[in-house]
Amino acid sequence: MCNNCDYTIHGRHHHFGWDNSFVPAERVAPGSTIEFQCLDAGGGQLQADSTVSDIAKLDFAKVNPVTGPIFVEGAEPGDALKVTIEMFKPSGFGWTANIPGFGLLADDFKEPALNIWKYDAASLEPALFGKNARVPLKPFAGTIGNALAEKGHHSVVPPRRVGGNLDIRDLAAGTTLYLPVEVAGALFSVGDTHAAQGDGEVCGTAIESPMDVVLKLDLVKDTRLKTPRFTTPGPVTRHLDAKGYEVTTGIGPDLMTGAREAVAQMVDLLSGRYGIDPVEAYMLASVCGDLRISEIVDMPNWVVSFYFPRCVFE
Numbered sequence: 001m002c003n004n005c006d007y008t009i010h011g012r013h014h015h016f017g018w019d020n021s022f023v024p025a026e027r028v029a030p031g032s033t034i035e036f037q038c039l040d041a042g043g044g045q046l047q048a049d050s051t052v053s054d055i056a057k058l059d060f061a062k063v064n065p066v067t068g069p070i071f072v073e074g075a076e077p078g079d080a081l082k083v084t085i086e087m088f089k090p091s092g093f094g095w096t097a098n099i100p101g102f103g104l105l106a107d108d109f110k111e112p113a114l115n116i117w118k119y120d121a122a123s124l125e126p127a128l129f130g131k132n133a134r135v136p137l138k139p140f141a142g143t144i145g146n147a148l149a150e151k152g153h154h155s156v157v158p159p160r161r162v163g164g165n166l167d168i169r170d171l172a173a174g175t176t177l178y179l180p181v182e183v184a185g186a187l188f189s190v191g192d193t194h195a196a197q198g199d200g201e202v203c204g205t206a207i208e209s210p211m212d213v214v215l216k217l218d219l220v221k222d223t224r225l226k227t228p229r230f231t232t233p234g235p236v237t238r239h240l241d242a243k244g245y246e247v248t249t250g251i252g253p254d255l256m257t258g259a260r261e262a263v264a265q266m267v268d269l270l271s272g273r274y275g276i277d278p279v280e281a282y283m284l285a286s287v288c289g290d291l292r293i294s295e296i297v298d299m300p301n302w303v304v305s306f307y308f309p310r311c312v313f314e
Contacts, residue, residue, distance in 0.1 A: 002035035008035045009068065013025035018189075035213070035214050039065045047093075048116060052112050069189045071187060072219065076184060082217070084216040087214045088140070088212070104260055109278070117207050142167045143166070145160065163177075163228050165192065171230060179225075180227065203283050243309070249265070262291065270284065292307060
């Protein structure tokens with residue numbers, strides 16, 4: 001429990017998808033500090049003793065649960081909800097999976113795969129993957145957002161103009177996030193917590209890990225913000241930068257094709273150099289490698305790069 005928090009929202013107060021008719025789990029004043037108990041993206045369907053056979057048993061109607069919603073008093077359409085991300089309380093357990101039909105290279109990796117992670121929740125020392133790889137950790141919430149103005153139930157899977165499944169690694173402790181408000185009270189929710197993820201989350205999963213999140217919710221009136229924006233407290237890749245990167249590229253007239261090519265080349269490099277199964281290289285790339293658009297003006301071809309931190313193996 002959070003001693004300095006105004007409220008604690010227990011994990012049982014979770015929902016699937018966005019719907020502005022959901023009854024709030026709590027009504028709070030602007031400036032309140034709240035601890036949210038968040039489930040992992042699988043909603044607890046995968047545990048420390050799970051095996052790859054459990055991937056086929058996943059109920060996809062129960063993925064990406066978010067804790068909330070929170071009604072912020074005085075929030076009105078046109079305002080921005082200011083979310084100060086104060087801290088994370090990790091669990092020490094996580095999982096990464098290749099789920100058939102999902103991910104950037106779904107056509108190449110059609111069989112399920114699963115890696116169960118155990119990490120030190122206190123020290124957040126790099127987590128062991130296989131025999132030799134150690135992945136630096138940086139907890140954040142993958143799904144964080146407000147309810148949409150449109151009535152009805154909306155899937156939690158795609159990101160939206162009011163936030164949602166953003167999967168932005170830099171929404172970590174110390175970051176301040178601003179979210180557009182489209183309904184009275186904002187109806188804010190958060191979940192899908194990760195212990196680590198690369199930019200792009202290329203296999204479709206990160207280190208999916210249940211944890212508690214402490215946030216301060218405030219209002220900025222009449223900002224007319226169109227999409228989320230955020231401010232980081234400092235450098236965002238210090239946990240990865242120390243020994244440089246291996247970088248592969250994809251070049252051509254289509255950014256998605258270029259992204260796939262850059263990732264596929266990195267999978268080949270990692271599996272060949274370190275003797276790991278290609279699907280393991282793919283999952284490893286998802287939790288710590290970064291997709292970047294390196295060039296997008298010299299038509300007809302664009303350059304997509306994939307950066308893999310050398311510190312994972314060195």
